[in-house]
Amino acid sequence: MIEIKELYKTFGRTVALRGITLNIPKGQVYGFVGPNGAGKTTTMSIMATLMSPTAGVVRVGGYDCKTQAKEVRRLIGYMPDFFGVYDNLTAYEYLDFHGASYGLQPQERERVILQMLELVQLTGKTNEYVDQLSRGMKQRLGLARALVHNPQVLILDEPASGLDPRARIEMREIIKTLRDAGKTIIISSHILPELAEMCDTIGIIEGGELVAEGKVQEIYEKMRTHRLLRIRLLDKHEALLSRLHDTSGIINAVRDGADIMASFSGSDAEQATLLASLLAEGYPLVSFGEMKGNLEDVFLEVTKGGGS
């Protein structure tokens, strides 16, 4: 449904995108993850036909975002990361204005707007002024706006940013409903564990490049350069620490209460050998296990030193 090929974008001397290539099949939820300035907004703006690429091609539903912008716009709903100021417009009027700009006839518009307000749980705020809504409500209204013309593809730029935990959960639930309705969704965020739960595929972008892509677990496996071991023992902690510091493959080892945490760059076989040796050497081990990281750990590892 979305095809990005060798996408480059420069702003003067700043190279914002350096050859991004990705494909998003119909009905998929794709999470775009990266630090500030990585290029998420730039990529999404190009998809939304608001910006032209310097080089490369972006197609939505087979239409070229640069040369067939009108066709692309019919297919997409875009929710930018900033919500503009709309003095003196109620939530209803705001959606009515956008519905009209998509050419929806008054009767149809009314039906769709009421349906959208219900979807984003703003039915009770129909006649409230937009500027008086909370940030979470404004974000939901922005989502309703993006949906007014029933687009097949949704491009959501950090829809949960600045929201409190409860508002984030509400936004996530709405996005799940849209996913279940078969929309193709591309969503960017810094809220990594939430993306992991919602998305089929995650793309990690840094410095204008896609540095990893795949299912959450695949990325984790692919990008992991070392594993974190948690070793619990009855005593001999200091002895084990110095033993580990002299062990090849151990990058670092620290004490954490009754446990020792060690980062280890060896293979499964080397890990098995280490465990067997420690037992043979008489360390009173209670447990020896590998800690599974979440997407946040992967992200930090992948993008270390980048962004902010």
Ligand SMILES: Nc1ncnc2c1ncn2[C@@H]1O[C@H](COP(=O)(O)OP(=O)(O)OP(=O)(O)O)[C@@H](O)[C@H]1O
């Ligand atoms: N209009 C512009 N003019 C000049 N430079 C720009 C412009 N838009 C973006 N950039 C630069 O392009 C790079 C990518 O920015 P972009 O906004 O796409 O990142 P992002 O991943 O969306 O970051 P954030 O999470 O902060 O929104 C940054 O270095 C940014 O400063």
